Amino acid sequence: MHSRNLTSALALCGAALLTSESAAAQSTPSPAKNVIFFVGDGMGVSTVTATRIYSVGVAGKLAMDKFPYVALSRTYSADTITPDSAPTMSAMVSGVNTNNGVLGFGPDTENKDFLHDGDGLPSTNVLELAKAHGKRVGVVSTARITHATPAACYAHIDDRDNENAIALQALPTDPTYNPKLLGGVDLLFGGGRQFFVPTTVIDEEGGSGSRTDGRDLRAEFQTAGYSYVWNATGFAALGAADLPVLGLFERSHMEWEYDRPTDLGGEPSIVELTSKAIEMLDGPQGYFLMVEGGRIDHAHHAGNAFRAITDAEALDQAIAAAVASVNLDETLILVTADHSHVFNIAGYPLRPVAELPYAVSSAPAEYLNAPHSGLFSLAYDVNVTTGAVSAFGDKNGVPYTTLVYGNGPGYRGGSRVDPSTDPFLGLNSAVVSGPTDVNYLQEAAVPMSSETHAAEEVAIYGIGRGAARLRGTVKNTACFALMKTAFGF
Numbered sequence: 001m002h003s004r005n006l007t008s009a010l011a012l013c014g015a016a017l018l019t020s021e022s023a024a025a026q027s028t029p030s031p032a033k034n035v036i037f038f039v040g041d042g043m044g045v046s047t048v049t050a051t052r053i054y055s056v057g058v059a060g061k062l063a064m065d066k067f068p069y070v071a072l073s074r075t076y077s078a079d080t081i082t083p084d085s086a087p088t089m090s091a092m093v094s095g096v097n098t099n100n101g102v103l104g105f106g107p108d109t110e111n112k113d114f115l116h117d118g119d120g121l122p123s124t125n126v127l128e129l130a131k132a133h134g135k136r137v138g139v140v141s142t143a144r145i146t147h148a149t150p151a152a153c154y155a156h157i158d159d160r161d162n163e164n165a166i167a168l169q170a171l172p173t174d175p176t177y178n179p180k181l182l183g184g185v186d187l188l189f190g191g192g193r194q195f196f197v198p199t200t201v202i203d204e205e206g207g208s209g210s211r212t213d214g215r216d217l218r219a220e221f222q223t224a225g226y227s228y229v230w231n232a233t234g235f236a237a238l239g240a241a242d243l244p245v246l247g248l249f250e251r252s253h254m255e256w257e258y259d260r261p262t263d264l265g266g267e268p269s270i271v272e273l274t275s276k277a278i279e280m281l282d283g284p285q286g287y288f289l290m291v292e293g294g295r296i297d298h299a300h301h302a303g304n305a306f307r308a309i310t311d312a313e314a315l316d317q318a319i320a321a322a323v324a325s326v327n328l329d330e331t332l333i334l335v336t337a338d339h340s341h342v343f344n345i346a347g348y349p350l351r352p353v354a355e356l357p358y359a360v361s362s363a364p365a366e367y368l369n370a371p372h373s374g375l376f377s378l379a380y381d382v383n384v385t386t387g388a389v390s391a392f393g394d395k396n397g398v399p400y401t402t403l404v405y406g407n408g409p410g411y412r413g414g415s416r417v418d419p420s421t422d423p424f425l426g427l428n429s430a431v432v433s434g435p436t437d438v439n440y441l442q443e444a445a446v447p448m449s450s451e452t453h454a455a456e457e458v459a460i461y462g463i464g465r466g467a468a469r470l471r472g473t474v475k476n477t478a479c480f481a482l483m484k485t486a487f488g489f
């Protein structure tokens, strides 16, 4: 529409001008007005595959699978082969790689400045550029809003764990405020209320604050002009007139999607958070919005594949909602992960019986009735002599599950036992009925209290204005370059 108006206006100015301007318009497509950047924290390719099998079947398509452009993204940090979320999100939003634990500085800044030589120069991120170009910016996460991934959108600090200081960098009236955000981040939705409440104060849901400076940032943000909401009722009432807005829906991280119905204050889902953010930020000036599915990562760390996959499914539903609600001619949508996990789909498990291209002579009920394409079950195989289906055995004949971890809390120790009768406790020490139990901890090869990230590439999926530049194998800094170019900055 823009280029058509331009062309008709230029037609009045003379043929020579029209010719040169038309050529320029064709070679330089008009920039994206809006960019939405989805990050599945820890949503490596194996997690996407497992989520697809769980949600739409092995041959189905998630919303992100329908994006026409894709690239592979290398995630190493400046100092590690396998990164944490701080350098990766810094690299994706600023185009500058850095060290583990560092937010928004280059590789000359060490985590906690351990060389005591001072920090380097802060890098400039896409939110700061968007504000400089008059756009609105929003940050949404199901993790604490001060956690590494959302914090990389507005803070510059050499210690990702200093969440009390990170919260202040988003507060426009604070001396340590990040001035490159100009008037401020227009929309902040997430968890992490504890870092906005003093240690001496009990918050709306009965949780204690973590601020040791006695300050109540809920009040200070409101004094600075922000609307503040903490529950589903306040969230539902929000409209564009309530910008800027701070929504803190949990003391720490928000609930996993599976556990969300049990929340005391009522928590909006990631779909609701995303739709509301788009509705509030939309306007003639355009916007940048980051949405993080922050707790995929946490479920993997806990060794519980069920919550990782159900949270990834919820993120995919938020992606679908965004695609359905924006004009893709003027909006770029990217979906990626900051890093992978040591999580895998192992063995040679049979597809569900209804999907098999041949008949089997017999099969156990556990296989025939397994929900979600048998993803959360033992791995089953067909005997090609008898046509009978039975559970695969390890080298000692003991069955194993399809989903496993390379390390983590699911390490059993000793000899392997049949997962169907395994007495090993599940998430939060729950007594579990077997691999299909929602609290089951998949087996891990190495004992660790927290399962770890993994180093292989993650995918970037793109759709909309400017997405066609997405291809090949790239460093994760390419996300920044792509968004900056799409915006025409």
Ligand SMILES: [Zn+2]
Pocket: 042, 085, 297, 298, 301, 453
């Ligand atoms: Zn993690």
